[in-house]
Amino acid sequence: MSWRTVLGFEIHIELATNSKMFCGCPADHFAKEPNTQVCPVCLGLPGALPVPNAKAIEWCIKLGLALGCKINLQSKFDRKNYFYPDLPKGYQISQYDEPFCVEGNLLGHKIRRVHLEEDTGKLLHQGSETWIDFNRSGVPLVEVVTEADFKDSNDSDLFLKELQQIIRTLGISSCDMEKGSMRLEANISVSPDKKLPNYKVEIKNVNSFRFVKKAVDFEVSRQIKLLESGANPVQETRGFKETTGETFSQRIKEEAHDYRYFPEPDIPPFEFTQSQIEIWWSELPTLPEQSRLQLIKLGLSEANAIILVASPAKFDKFTQLAEFHDPLLVATAVINCPQDNLSNLSISEKVMFTDETGIREVAQKVISENSKIVESIKSGKPQAVGALIGLVKKELGDIDIKLTECIIHDNIYGRR
Numbered sequence: 093m094s095w096r097t098v099l100g101f102e103i104h105i106e107l108a109t110n111s112k113m114f115c116g117c118p119a120d121h122f123a124k125e126p127n128t129q130v131c132p133v134c135l136g137l138p139g140a141l142p143v144p145n146a147k148a149i150e151w152c153i154k155l156g157l158a159l160g161c162k163i164n165l166q167s168k169f170d171r172k173n174y175f176y177p178d179l180p181k182g183y184q185i186s187q188y189d190e191p192f193c194v195e196g197n198l199l200g201h202k203i204r205r206v207h208l209e210e211d212t213g214k215l216l217h218q219g220s221e222t223w224i225d226f227n228r229s230g231v232p233l234v235e236v237v238t239e240a241d242f243k244d245s246n247d248s249d250l251f252l253k254e255l256q257q258i259i260r261t262l263g264i265s266s267c268d269m270e271k272g273s274m275r276l277e278a279n280i281s282v283s284p285d286k287k288l289p290n291y292k293v294e295i296k297n298v299n300s301f302r303f304v305k306k307a308v309d310f311e312v313s314r315q316i317k318l319l320e321s322g323a324n325p326v327q328e329t330r331g332f333k334e335t336t337g338e339t340f341s342q343r344i345k346e347e348a349h350d351y352r353y354f355p356e357p358d359i360p361p362f363e364f365t366q367s368q369i370e371i372w373w374s375e376l377p378t379l380p381e382q383s384r385l386q387l388i389k390l391g392l393s394e395a396n397a398i399i400l401v402a403s404p405a406k407f408d409k410f411t412q413l414a415e416f417h418d419p420l421l422v423a424t425a426v427i428n429c430p431q432d433n434l435s436n437l438s439i440s441e442k443v444m445f446t447d448e449t450g451i452r453e454v455a456q457k458v459i460s461e462n463s464k465i466v467e468s469i470k471s472g473k474p475q476a477v478g479a480l481i482g483l484v485k486k487e488l489g490d491i492d493i494k495l496t497e498c499i500i501h502d503n504i505y506g507r508r
Contacts, residue, residue: 114142136181156193
């Protein structure tokens with residue numbers, strides 16, 4: 093029997109704000125002395141009232157805009173009620189039916205919602221004892237929830253890495269998975285047909301892309317074996333054991349009604365104007381996909397563009413040097429330079445071919461011999477001009493890239 097994987101994700105991102113979501117305590121909790129960055133608000137003491145962090149709300153909405161989401165002009169916070177030792181109030185301030193952002197898309201995968209909530213404390217297990225550190229309690233946490241439209245773990249790997257790059261480009265989180273700044277949860281089930289299964293297994297808090305792939309692959313295999321034996325997988329929450337590459341049962345998975353959501357009474361609803369959303373939209377930086385297209389337009393290969401954009405430090409160094417030197421030469425030097433030596437990297441100049449007549453002659457020859465590439469450019473794929481620039485460079489050596497691009501465009505579109 094052929095089985096279909098039904099796979100979606102919930103991705104939690106800790107925002108790098110100065111203060112926590114609803115109080116003035118520092119949000120940077122990593123490696124700090126336990127329970128030293130707390131106050132009555134994030135400890136949930138009686139009478140303490142939350143005050144929303146405006147910067148966290150702005151950053152959440154900017155992430156939604158970067159992911160192509162519709163922004164709800166009316167939104168609110170809700171109480172998510174459950175009892176666990178790391179949740180001092182007995183409820184979490186989150187968002188339920190009116191999140192800030194809905195209906196996004198990334199790499200062809202649908203994003204159901206992007207909402208904002210507060211993080212919980214952290215359990216520390218020492219022998220037979222469990223300690224609780226509340227430094228993390230109340231840190232702003234964005235949750236990105238996808239639809240279950242991933243085919244397999246390879247499909248999801250590209251999506252998760254692109255999401256991480258977007259978040260880092262926005263500068264709203266380090267997305268350091270070792271420190272827990274980005275935590276991945278996979279919702280997995282399998283089906284023999286196109287119908288959605290009547291169960292869902294959630295794999296909680298996986299902290300690397302490699303482990304997500306292993307967890308998904310193991311869990312799909314485990315569920316298929318159960319179904320083929322005549323048993324039904326239990327709807328539950330499972331953990332992932334890194335040492336064995338296996339998932340293990342943690343608890344029965346709750347449904348939305350189990351959390352008894354209701355509007356947060358201590359925080360009034362929000363109303364945004366379209367003009368405010370447009371201002372935030374105008375402040376977005378160039379996103380990774382756009383940066384890659386710009387590099388390809390300069391003549392770089394797609395592979396080199398991906399490498400440079402994936403490393404903010406290398407991309408910044410490339411941008412700095414390419415303003416004065418041949419982009420292809422700079423790309424090679426930056427990609428091959430160790431991260432620690434980037435600040436000392438310099439480019440040895442070669443003689444650049446800048447004779448417009450000579451470049452025009454070679455460009456005309458290249459264009460006449462590569463009609464398919466020319467048609468691709470005319471049909472709306474401007475990045476294909478990089479291939480023609482590369483062929484001219486092959487003939488002449490180091491050339492003025494911008495001049496060559498202008499000459500090629502002049503020839504293709506009949507401008508002289």
